[in-house]
Amino acid sequence: MTDATSSLSSPQTGEAGFGDYVALLKPRVMTLVVFTAFVGLVVAPGQMHPMVAFTAILFIALGGGASGALNMWWDADIDRVMRRTRSRPIPSGKVREDEALAVGLALSGISVVMLGLAANPFAGLFLAFTIFFYVVIYTMWLKRWTPQNIVIGGAAGAFPPMIGWAAATGGIAVESVLMFALIFMWTPPHFWALALFMKSDYKDAGVPMLTVTHGRPATRRHILVYTVLLVPVALGLALTSIGGPVYLATALVMNAAFVKGAIGIARRTEAQAEADSYKVEKSFFRLSLYYLFAHFGALLVDASLVRAGWEVF
Amino acid sequence: MALGREHELHTRRRGRNLGLGLTLLAFVAVVFGLTLAKIGNGGGVQAFDHAPRPELVPESEK
Structure with a gap:
């Protein structure tokens, strides 16, 4: 896309800095994901090789970040309206919507496959389900439809310790x-x-x-x-x-x-x-x-x- | 020398390329470390592919 064809309501340069892509992954939400997944993994019975545990946490975090990017892609219109979200990478014009979609999809695939390989396939599938739940069930469906949006949608944020546990044990x-x-x-x-x-x-x-x-x-x-x-x-x-x-x-x-x-x-x-x-x-x-x-x-x-x-x- | 001056956009682009490069290097390091950990744990280092692997067939099935 050239500058001439970009949207007037949101000046998009397509020349985002690396930090803008990091901001797409909602790093602050990611700290909660990392911490709770880490606890889920550590308190689970059994021993895990530290490198395997580190990789599992890393890709659970990346999966959380990927769903954050997909959330920002879908919610770009309301993010432009809300004061709290106006400075996010898409509404501020730093990252294009199609870029956010590409980053979100690519990182979702990488994180699911890598978690499945590092820990076990069940944990990988669980992460895939969590991303699906957050992006499709919460962001696309519930958020704009029902006042119970965050009650049911909150499940997506609650899955990480279960994924950490699943990475360590292979089950629930x-x-x-x-x-x-x-x-x-x-x-x-x-x-x-x-x-x-x-x-x-x-x-x-x-x-x-x-x-x-x-x-x-x-x-x-x-x-x-x-x-x-x-x-x-x-x-x-x-x-x-x-x-x-x-x-x-x-x-x-x-x-x-x-x-x-x-x-x-x-x-x-x-x-x-x-x-x-x-x-x-x-x-x-x-x-x-x-x-x-x-x-x-x-x-x-x-x-x-x-x-x-x-x-x- | 206006033509030779570096625009802020170039700095941003360089930062992005550097960030992406380092991320890819980190990914390679993680995969390498994970491979070492899996092998060190005694995990299977070979599996069935197009070549026959008689050593992988359990004794009972031989």
């Missing part, structure tokens, strides 16, 4: 399902808190977020319900073979704080929130990030203690 177990459930139940309160203080973004873009379709008070109640439902999942994980004293203590403290935060959000009115620039909602969103990293970090610590011979339970 109650522990990996509970790790999935932990992220799955955590996703709605996390994103709805974001939607509360990203006020008009989703409305302007026509994305049926709960805040847009059911109103903000209903969103606050939903946050509380999902946070309460998250508690048994988080504590249940402590009773499995991968739970330990560190995890149990972390889960007790973090869930108490998370429920307290959700009650605070549910009790607030929109006038109160606007008066302090959504201070409570923003701190709950921050807490949600610590919540997830603390749970998976605790699983990692317990697994390390067991490997070091400090088995408590």
Whole structure:
């Protein structure tokens, strides 16, 4: 494509820097994928050669990045409208849409094949399914159709620890399902808190977020319900073979704080929130990030203690 | 010497080519490391292809 034929609404040069292609892979989301997949792989029973484990994590991360690129390709129109996403590589005109599609498809293929070869075919297929779920089920279908978009779509972000577990064991177990459930139940309160203080973004873009379709008070109640439902999942994980004293203590403290935060959000009115620039909602969103990293970090610590011979339970 | 001056676009293009080159090198290194790890683990280093491999046939099937 020449400059003369490029879209006027989005000046596209086709001369992106390397960093722009890296930005297509959503590196910040990738940290969550890498971390949870790594924990899933480490806490799984059995030994894995460090190089094989490293390769497995690398290509799970690349698969996550590939689905991010495909998401940006499909959502370029709404990314141009939303303040939060306006500076992404496609809306800012640095990367062309067809380039993003090509990068996404190529990296999807490479990551699935390489994970299948490095770990086992089941893990590779699981990664392929996750990319399909995120791109087709969530991005193309649910996101613009139902306010339950992030509830069901959140499953895509919850699969990485299961893929890590599958890479190590070649299968699925109650522990990996509970790790999935932990992220799955955590996703709605996390994103709805974001939607509360990203006020008009989703409305302007026509994305049926709960805040847009059911109103903000209903969103606050939903946050509380999902946070309460998250508690048994988080504590249940402590009773499995991968739970330990560190995890149990972390889960007790973090869930108490998370429920307290959700009650605070549910009790607030929109006038109160606007008066302090959504201070409570923003701190709950921050807490949600610590919540997830603390749970998976605790699983990692317990697994390390067991490997070091400090088995408590 | 306006013609000889380097445009910002050239810098960006060089950065992109360098990044891609390093990524490909890293990929080669990963595949090489993975191969060594698999062989070191005692994994199969040969499989059936167009040539007969009698040593791969289990004793019971010989």
